[in-house]
Amino acid sequence: MRPRNWKLAIAVVDPAGELVYFYRMDGTQNASNQIAINKARTSARFRRPTQVFVDLMQTPTGAYVPTLDPTIAVSPGGFPLVVGGRIVGAIGCSGAMGTQDGVACQAGANAVR
Template identity: 55%
Template sequence: MRNPVLALFLFATVKLVSVLAPVSASAQQPAVAPPAYPLDAVPDKMPFATPYGAPIALARAQAAIAAAQAEAEKRGWPLNIAVVDSGANLVAFARMDGAQLASVAIAEHKARAAASFRRPTKVFEEAVQKMDFKYVLTLDGIIASRGGIPLIEDGKLIGAIGCSGGTGSQDEVVCAAGAATINK
């Protein structure tokens, strides 16, 4: 080509078309819908709607603690065990020999959260750990650690048991033994 300006113009045009071609091709592709936001799901029924019942009696609370304590002793896990009534008020408490002091308040907190929110505290742990729903931690009274289990009798929540001092899974195992005296 004898005209260098024309050659430069044609070269620049070819380069520009080759750069823009992928952009225009991708603009013509159908848009992929973003995944649904999990919190936008609307359940048909109200979750965790177990009605509150009459408060657990002291003797039943102590029996639940005794069963939990027996499980903890069998495994060599010194724990703190709390039982609250359907209003989340402390009814009975046991601190096993050697259980860590910081876990006294945590066991009570787990029991209160399980009663107040009518669900095991494991639900909150999973919301934060598995689903990354960190907003759960902003709710008053939440504890995102397993080891709090509601106590249900005749379809009504009569209280909850909370255990602390071990790992979350150890606390849950011991609580489940205590809850089994009522939840059947």
């Protein structure tokens, strides 16, 4: 696998969405810190990838999603961490394009399985 030179903030949370690990690469934009945490929390608390909310926003009834909680991340880049069929937490990445955040987080989630 070749390096992609994406500057990412990476957050890992427990199943309740509480932060247990955070890493910020040099050169990552400051806004990415909280966004990565929110992506991880959204994924853990709703037990699904954040892409689900991106897709839901494309439907007529999906616009209500961000009104549920102001910390919900409606952006790719949040994935549950599943071990033995159980969600043990979630990972969130921010700093690149949304789809790139998703690729990075999916790789992290796959490494835990």
